[in-house]
Amino acid sequence: xxxxxxxxxxxxxxxxxxxxxxxxxxLRHEIDAGSARLGGARGERADATAERDxxxxxxxxxLVLLGPDLVVTSANPLxxxxxxxxxxxxxxxxLLLSTLSDELxxxxxxxxxxxxxxxxxxxxxxxxxxxxxxxxxxLPASGAGPARLALVARDWTDRRHMERVRRDFVANVxxxxxxxxxxxxxxxxxxxxxxxxxxxxxQRFLDTIVTETERLARISANLLVLADAESRAREPAxxxxxxLLGQTVERFRGPAxxxxxxxxxxxxxxxxxxxxxxxxxxxxxxxxxxxxxxTPAGGSVRVSGEAGPDGPVVRVADTGIxxxxxxxxxxxxxxxxxxxxxxxxxxxxxxxxxxxxxIVESHGGAVSVESELGRGSTFTLCLPAAHGPAAxxxxxxxxxxxx
Ligand code: ADP
Numbered sequence: 001x002x003x004x005x006x007x008x009x010x011x012x013x014x015x016x017x018x019x020x021x022x023x024x025x026x027l028r029h030e031i032d033a034g035s036a037r038l039g040g041a042r043g044e045r046a047d048a049t050a051e052r053d054x055x056x057x058x059x060x061x062x063l064v065l066l067g068p069d070l071v072v073t074s075a076n077p078l079x080x081x082x083x084x085x086x087x088x089x090x091x092x093x094x095l096l097l098s099t100l101s102d103e104l105x106x107x108x109x110x111x112x113x114x115x116x117x118x119x120x121x122x123x124x125x126x127x128x129x130x131x132x133x134x135x136x137x138x139l140p141a142s143g144a145g146p147a148r149l150a151l152v153a154r155d156w157t158d159r160r161h162m163e164r165v166r167r168d169f170v171a172n173v174x175x176x177x178x179x180x181x182x183x184x185x186x187x188x189x190x191x192x193x194x195x196x197x198x199x200x201x202x203q204r205f206l207d208t209i210v211t212e213t214e215r216l217a218r219i220s221a222n223l224l225v226l227a228d229a230e231s232r233a234r235e236p237a238x239x240x241x242x243x244l245l246g247q248t249v250e251r252f253r254g255p256a257x258x259x260x261x262x263x264x265x266x267x268x269x270x271x272x273x274x275x276x277x278x279x280x281x282x283x284x285x286x287x288x289x290x291x292x293x294x295t296p297a298g299g300s301v302r303v304s305g306e307a308g309p310d311g312p313v314v315r316v317a318d319t320g321i322x323x324x325x326x327x328x329x330x331x332x333x334x335x336x337x338x339x340x341x342x343x344x345x346x347x348x349x350x351x352x353x354x355x356x357x358x359i360v361e362s363h364g365g366a367v368s369v370e371s372e373l374g375r376g377s378t379f380t381l382c383l384p385a386a387h388g389p390a391a392x393x394x395x396x397x398x399x400x401x402x403x
């Protein structure tokens with residue numbers, strides 16, 4: 001009897017052990033499945049965040065998410081590039097301490113506290129001085145979670161700068177047109193009021209009207225050249241600079257002789273640039289015209305071209321009046337003249353060098369100037385090299401041809 005009970009107990013214990021083992025196994029399976037599901041959800045969330053950041057980057061907007069304490073919880077790569085942050089990046093740090101912008105901090109705080117969207121333009125402190133268009137959008141709290149804020153920032157530095165340049169340009173154009181127009185009007189009124197009957201006076205006044213009208217025509221022609229250079233309607237091609245420089249110099253032989261200025265041209269080897277021939281000719285012409293204009297009789301102007309390390313280099317050097325060092329940074333601005341009266345007397349419009357700069361830079365080149373008062377000036381144009389077979393063509397032998 002006792003033996004039978006012991007056997008029954010042993011069987012029961014074995015069943016219990018087997019059941020416990022089965023339960024343990026099931027529990028392990030369920031834990032494994034649970035953590036796999038959790039890992040998957042985490043992975044999906046990371047994928048969604050990466051996709052959201054990629055979309056924001058592609059749209060050119062910086063996207064920053066902030067917690068209630070204005071600590072950054074997420075930032076796309078563009079935000080990291082646009083907003084100043086330390087080595088450790090934006091995430092995990094206070095927006096205010098990262099950007100040091102009270103304005104941005106106040107805007108974010110206001111939007112978060114009020115629960116209302118806020119928009120503003122904010123200029124960042126520090127050397128970048130970027131102007132950002134900021135949209136601060138409070139996000140609905142999820143469940144019992146804290147309120148959060150999305151900041152979207154666009155870089156408007158260039159846009160606002162361009163708007164100001166355009167406004168200044170229109171103001172300058174109207175000012176430049178007003179002067180000759182006022183002169184024409186005053187002269188015509190004087191003629192109408194009786195001066196027309198005095199042949200000597202009327203001749204002088206008619207000359208003034210013709211001169212001022214020519215001035216207006218030059219300004220409008222230069223404005224058209226500038227607009228044409230900006231339109232970039234035509235495709236660039238390989239341009240033979242040696243020929244182009246020669247042609248330009250030939251055009252100015254007459255004016256140079258009349259001014260008593262010796263004009264020479266030297267081009268070395270095969271010089272080919274990838275450019276718009278007409279625009280380059282315009283740029284060369286403006287420089288040669290200036291060099292002759294600002295060089296007194298007895299002086300000289302030398303035009304030269306040679307192969308540089310990155311492409312052809314063209315120089316227009318004169319022995320003329322030169323300029324002071326502090327004037328040089330401004331001479332490429334539209335309508336800037338060192339000596340307004342002198343430029344006006346010689347028929348200048350103040351647009352010549354602005355046109356040169358625009359043409360050269362729109363070709364990917366650069367223009368620079370060296371000048372010394374009373375000794376002369378040298379303008380240097382670095383131009384893009386040719387692309388096609390012409391680019392590979394090496395100069396056979398140095399070809400220095402004075403013209
Ligand atoms: P402008 O029509 O008055 O010549 P530009 O834009 O061509 O206008 O030149 C701007 C100013 O730069 C000129 O008014 C002149 O004062 C100065 N400048 C340009 N080229 C020379 C030069 N070769 N020598 C001395 N001054 C120059």
